[in-house]
Amino acid sequence: MWSLRSVPGGGSDIHDEIPRLPDGWQADMASLLMNAECSSGLVAPGTSVSLTLWPLVQANGQISEFAPWDEGNAGVPEAVMQCVKGLRSQMRPLIPARDGGEAIASDEVLLTVEVRGVQ
16 A cells, blocks of 8 residues: 655645645556565565655656655664665656646655565
8 A cells, every 4th residue: 555645744845735646656556566576575474564755756746765754664674665765766756746836846745655465
């Protein structure tokens, strides 16, 4: 499961519209992770781990980087974190934030990813 939520406190900027997930994005990202070389054996079968990333979303919707976000990531294996972060360049663009109708870069959402072990 992949989802977006507002950063507590709103990030560094507050925009008219925050970044959003386009239709089909969650399914595409789940498939991307499942087929990634780094995902093999990350999580024991029948278990799951959730991690939270803080993406910098550019005006074109691309995630240019992930800022450090430690809250809620206690106990997340570093290999899981690095695997998901390593897929950034292959992630489909998000719907960017908007101010006055114009697309703008934003850091006001968190991306939560649940990684499940396949049986």
